[in-house]
Amino acid sequence: xxxxxxxxxxxxxxxxxxxxxxxxxxxxxxxxxxxxxxxxxxxxxxxxxxxxxxxxxxxxxxxxxxxxxxxxxxxxxxxxxxxxxxxxxxxxxxxxxxxxxxxxxxxxxxxxxxxxxxxxxxxxxxxxxxxxxxxxxxxxxxxxxxxxxxxxxxxxxxxxxxxxxxxxxxxxxxxxxxxxxxxxxxxxxxxxxxxxxxxxxxxxxxxxxxxxxxxxxxxxxxxxxxxxxxxxxxxxxxxxxxxxxxxxxxxxxxxxxxxxxxxxxxxxxxxxxxxxxxxxxxxxxxxxxxxxxxxxxxxxxxxxxxxxxxxxxxxxxxxxxxxxxxxxxxxxxxxxx
Ligand SMILES: NC(=O)c1ccc[n+]([C@@H]2O[C@H](COP(=O)([O-])OP(=O)(O)OC[C@H]3O[C@@H](n4cnc5c(N)ncnc54)[C@H](O)[C@@H]3O)[C@@H](O)[C@H]2O)c1
Numbered sequence: 412x413x414x415x416x417x418x419x420x421x422x423x424x425x426x427x428x429x430x431x432x433x434x435x436x437x438x439x440x441x442x443x444x445x446x447x448x449x450x451x452x453x454x455x456x457x458x459x460x461x462x463x464x465x466x467x468x469x470x471x472x473x474x475x476x477x478x479x480x481x482x483x484x485x486x487x488x489x490x491x492x493x494x495x496x497x498x499x500x501x502x503x504x505x506x507x508x509x510x511x512x513x514x515x516x517x518x519x520x521x522x523x524x525x526x527x528x529x530x531x532x533x534x535x536x537x538x539x540x541x542x543x544x545x546x547x548x549x550x551x552x553x554x555x556x557x558x559x560x561x562x563x564x565x566x567x568x569x570x571x572x573x574x575x576x577x578x579x580x581x582x583x584x585x586x587x588x589x590x591x592x593x594x595x596x597x598x599x600x601x602x603x604x605x606x607x608x609x610x611x612x613x614x615x616x617x618x619x620x621x622x623x624x625x626x627x628x629x630x631x632x633x634x635x636x637x638x639x640x641x642x643x644x645x646x647x648x649x650x651x652x653x654x655x656x657x658x659x660x661x662x663x664x665x666x667x668x669x670x671x672x673x674x675x676x677x678x679x680x681x682x683x684x685x686x687x688x689x690x691x692x693x694x695x696x697x698x699x700x701x702x703x704x705x706x707x708x709x710x711x712x713x714x715x716x717x718x719x720x721x722x723x724x725x726x727x728x729x730x731x732x733x734x735x736x737x738x739x740x741x742x743x744x745x746x747x748x
Contacts, residue, residue, distance in 0.1 A: 413438045413705045416471030416501075418492060419484030420445035420452050420464075423506055423533075426690065427481050430698035432459050438705045441477055444468040445484070468492065472499040479529070479708055481701070482506060486579070490515040493530075497522045502529040504704045508587055509721040511579045513748035516725060520718045531704045531714035532721035534591040536651075538699040541664040545653055546596060548662040555659030560596050560637040564589045565650040567688055569623055569643035572615035580621045581608075581641065582728035589639040590724035590731075591716075596655055599632040600723060604730045605740040612644045627731050648685040649692055667692055 415431065417424050420443050431438055443456050446466040453464045468484075471477055472495055479502035482492050490510035496503045497519070509516045509532060523530050536542050548554055566585065570578065578584035594600065608625035610617030617623075623643035631637055642650075654663040666685035673682045686692040700715070707714045726746055734741040 413478050413708050414476050415440050415479050415481060415705075416468075416474065416477045417443045417461075417481045417483055418445075418468040418471060419482065419488075419506075420448050420456060421483065421485075422690070424481075424483035425452070425455075426694070426697050427483060427701055428456060428459055428461065430694070431701055434698040435702045435705055437709060438701075442471050442474065444471050469495075472496055472501065478502060479504065479704070486511070490519055493519045494522055497526065497528060497530075500528070502704075502708050504531045504533065504701065505721070506533040507591075507721065508532075508579075508583065508725055509718065511583050511725060513722065513725060513729070513746070516718070516722045517748065520722065523718055527711075529704065529707050529714050530718050531700070531707070532716045532718065533700065534588065534595075534716045534720060534724075535693055535696040535700045536588055536592055537595050537696075537716060538703065539693060539696040541667070542592060542595075542653060545655055545662045545664055549596060549598070549655055549657075553660060554655055554657035554662050557597060557633065557635045557655055557657045559654075559656040560593055560631075560635060561654040561656075562589045562592055562637070562639045563650055563652040564639065565642040565645035567645060567648045569613045569616060572613070572619040575616045575621040575623075576619040578621075579728075580732065581623065581625065581643065582606075582627075582731045583725065585643070586625065586627065586639060586641055586731065587724045587728055589641065590727040591720065592653065593629060593631075593637045593639065593727075594720070594723055596653065597631045597633060597635055597637060599635075601629040601637070601727055601730075601743060602632050603630040603740050603742050604628070604727060604734050606731045606734040608735050612642065616643065622735070625731075625735075627734075629727075649688050650685060651692060 441462040482505040608622040612623040625641045627639045629637040668683035
């Protein structure tokens with residue numbers, strides 16, 4: 412049994428609490444820390460079976476009974492808390508991103524080097540049943556040599572302009588998951604990135620200095636070509652698909668829906684819209700990723716998504732922004748840190 416502490420009880424902290432309590436039999440949550448926790452959330456956490464709720468995460472780091480922490484607090488706290496947790500000898504599951512600053516991610520990697528501690532980054536989509544099945548098909552040689560990877564990733568509605576202003580921008584906040592997916596499916600790094608992007612959804616996002624629509628192409632080290640298309644608003648809901656085309660065939664996913672019912676009548680033939688957003692669409696993947704983290708601790712095996720996997724998508728996001736700003740393809744090797 413692995414004893415956990417959760418730092419941050421916002422949206423994702425609650426998702427992980429729920430999935431651990433319901434699906435991860437070899438773990439228990441002893442403490443949740445959040446300085447701004449509401450009475451309602453505190454009551455909910457205690458009802459879920461969490462041992463205690465406190466304001467200061469140092470209580471978790473100083474607790475010798477706690478083996479591992481999940482860092483689910485706001486992005487600007489991730490790298491500092493990671494460093495403190497590693498220094499305290501705790502295994503770490505850190506929500507994405509580790510940081511927006513490559514130098515600070517590198518510091519976390521240095522702190523981990525030579526240590527036996529497990530570190531996992533919350534790129535949950537790798538654990539999604541659809542994307543994992545595409546990866547399996549590639550690994551089993553069913554699509555042959557990979558030539559083209561296409562990722563479609565469109566949100567059902569844009570964030571507020573205030574959020575866009577502090578989130579690090581669309582590439583580091585939203586596309587970061589898609590960069591991770593491209594690396595995961597390609598099995599290698601991107602070498603060059605070219606971005607076309609625009610503000611087509613909400614002018615306020617543009618005023619905040621961000622974009623809301625993008626097509627990003629990448630040349631991978633294997634020679635494969637990848638393309639990500641992003642929108643902050645798809646009128647029909649959360650559109651999350653991938654297609655991998657190779658010398659022997661193609662593996663493609665479609666969206667998950669509430670049901671597979673197709674209604675045929677005099678008006679036409681219709682099916683359900685995609686599941687609404689990430690909480691609905693990716694619940695299974697959140698449970699599977701934390702189960703994998705706990706198993707890695709129990710069995711002393713590598714985590715599925717390590718610190719290097721936290722670094723590379725940020726590097727890709729910075730290169731994508733540079734490409735947009737400078738209207739040219741950017742090599743990843745140009746980004747120094
Ligand atoms: N993997 C995913 O798909 C996914 C989805 C959502 C969010 N996230 C990531 O999770 C993080 C949190 O996002 P969210 O949507 O839950 O945000 P949120 O604002 O709902 O929750 C953040 C929580 O952290 C708490 N917090 C802030 N400073 C803290 C500290 N020092 N100690 C403890 N708690 C602290 C806040 O009080 C808040 O309750 C972000 O970095 C985000 O990128 C990942």
